[in-house]
Amino acid sequence: MSDHLDRVDELAALPPPVPPPIGAALEGELAHLETVGTRRPLRQLAILVGLSVVYATGLVVVLATRGDMHELPMGWIAGAAVGWLFGFLVPSYLALVPRTGSVTPRWQPAAIAAVIASLGFVSLGLAIHPMGDHSVRLGWEQFGRGHPCLEIGLATALVPVIVGAIFLRGVLPVGSRWIAAALGAGGGCLGGLVLHVHCNIADGLHVGLIHGGVVIIAALLSAAIVPRASNA
Amino acid sequence: MADAKELMARYCDGDASAFRELYALVAPRVYGYLVKMARQRALADDLLQLTFFKVHRARSAYVRGADPIPWIYAIAHRTFLDEARKQNRAVVRVAETDELPETRADLHGQSDASRDEPRADPELVQTALDALAALPVQQREAVVLTKLDGKSVAEAAEIAGTTVGAMKVRAHRGYEALRKLLGGTPSAVRTAGGGK
Numbered sequence: 202m203s204d205h206l207d208r209v210d211e212l213a214a215l216p217p218p219v220p221p222p223i224g225a226a227l228e229g230e231l232a233h234l235e236t237v238g239t240r241r242p243l244r245q246l247a248i249l250v251g252l253s254v255v256y257a258t259g260l261v262v263v264l265a266t267r268g269d270m271h272e273l274p275m276g277w278i279a280g281a282a283v284g285w286l287f288g289f290l291v292p293s294y295l296a297l298v299p300r301t302g303s304v305t306p307r308w309q310p311a312a313i314a315a316v317i318a319s320l321g322f323v324s325l326g327l328a329i330h331p332m333g334d335h336s337v338r339l340g341w342e343q344f345g346r347g348h349p350c351l352e353i354g355l356a357t358a359l360v361p362v363i364v365g366a367i368f369l370r371g372v373l374p375v376g377s378r379w380i381a382a383a384l385g386a387g388g389g390c391l392g393g394l395v396l397h398v399h400c401n402i403a404d405g406l407h408v409g410l411i412h413g414g415v416v417i418i419a420a421l422l423s424a425a426i427v428p429r430a431s432n433a
Numbered sequence: 434m435a436d437a438k439e440l441m442a443r444y445c446d447g448d449a450s451a452f453r454e455l456y457a458l459v460a461p462r463v464y465g466y467l468v469k470m471a472r473q474r475a476l477a478d479d480l481l482q483l484t485f486f487k488v489h490r491a492r493s494a495y496v497r498g499a500d501p502i503p504w505i506y507a508i509a510h511r512t513f514l515d516e517a518r519k520q521n522r523a524v525v526r527v528a529e530t531d532e533l534p535e536t537r538a539d540l541h542g543q544s545d546a547s548r549d550e551p552r553a554d555p556e557l558v559q560t561a562l563d564a565l566a567a568l569p570v571q572q573r574e575a576v577v578l579t580k581l582d583g584k585s586v587a588e589a590a591e592i593a594g595t596t597v598g599a600m601k602v603r604a605h606r607g608y609e610a611l612r613k614l615l616g617g618t619p620s621a622v623r624t625a626g627g628g629k
Contacts, residue, residue: 220464236447304504371491374511375594
């Protein structure tokens with residue numbers, strides 16, 4: 202039987218075929234070739250984070266901080282804020298920065314980060330949601346009234362996703378949907394951080410499904426739209 | 434000859450001769466991959482040009498110090514898949530207009546023997562190529578990258594945008610399918626060979 206596969210070995214041993222010469226269209230481009238600035242992933246990450254944080258801070262200033270902040274455990278306030286911040290930074294890093302020696306970002310770790318962020322913040326929101334005297338409880342009956350939080354969260358995610366999509370133009374021949382999902386999940390986590398500081402609706406359904414849901418929806422929207430916009 | 438990283442960096446600095454050297458270095462390998470995947474010389478020629486045109490347009494996405502070859506392969510992979518989808522849609526149109534599809538190429542991208550290149554036993558090679566063409570695209574790609582182009586499973590997975598595990602499975606299934614196909618007669622393989 203191995204005789205048959207020897208035919209394939211024979212194929213493998215052949216020298217590569219002679220390619221055609223460079224085409225006229227490309228030759229035309231080469232005739233006036235200009236210097237281009239190449240991609241600097243860490244610098245791009247710093248710009249994305251900087252712009253996004255400034256924008257998110259501006260949103261918090263405009264929207265005001267939650268009225269029940271002083272009634273809630275400081276450890277939870279700070280811990281959740283750090284969690285949201287990491288949820289923004291880690292997927293954004295993985296979506297933009299390739300491993301050393303590579304051009305394309307690591308789509309598999311980015312995909313894992315997007316999934317963990319999406320499911321993790323929904324679960325944590327459902328499970329851990331301390332309330333104070335001035336916290337608001339909507340429950341199932343008034344669940345739909347929480348939709349402005351979804352809008353604020355997605356509006357916050359816009360900046361990191363758009364900036365990331367611009368930086369990733371032409372970079373992603375493969376794995377683009379997962380990289381885009383990671384960008385979206387990161388943006389959604391920044392949206393979650395803004396909501397964490399702004400929104401005093403504190404029941405588990407709202408915090409889990411709306412605040413956490415922002416991450417999932419931002420990831421899905423980004424995965425659907427960004428690859429078309431940033432195709433090589 | 435300079436390595437691909439250095440050539441890519443000089444090319445991004447506006448040196449057209451560096452692009453030509455890069456093309457001379459990388460194009461034969463990428464062309465070999467495309468010929469084995471597309472099995473039509475004219476199509477492989479077009480895909481190669483399109484691949485390098487995309488590389489040219491996206492050169493600002495290059496990261497200095499990185500190896501550009503897996504990235505170029507990945508662009509070739511994407512370009513081939515896009516073209517395969519277009520061709521699948523075009524099958525109906527071809528059938529409607531009774532136009533004949535282009536003849537298949539041999540490994541050298543020729544439907545006739547006209548190039549001065551080293552050749553193996555043409556019948557054996559043709560049988561192997563026909564068997565390769567009968568594989569599903571993903572299995573064919575796995576076999577071409579890992580067996581014929583000598584890439585590691587990890588490199589092949591990076592080019593195809595899949596996991597190492599999935600690439601191993603595709604390659605294994607591809608080998609098994611090839612074993613079955615090559616166990617038959619050459620005419621049986623040709624009958625089974627249907628392209629994409």
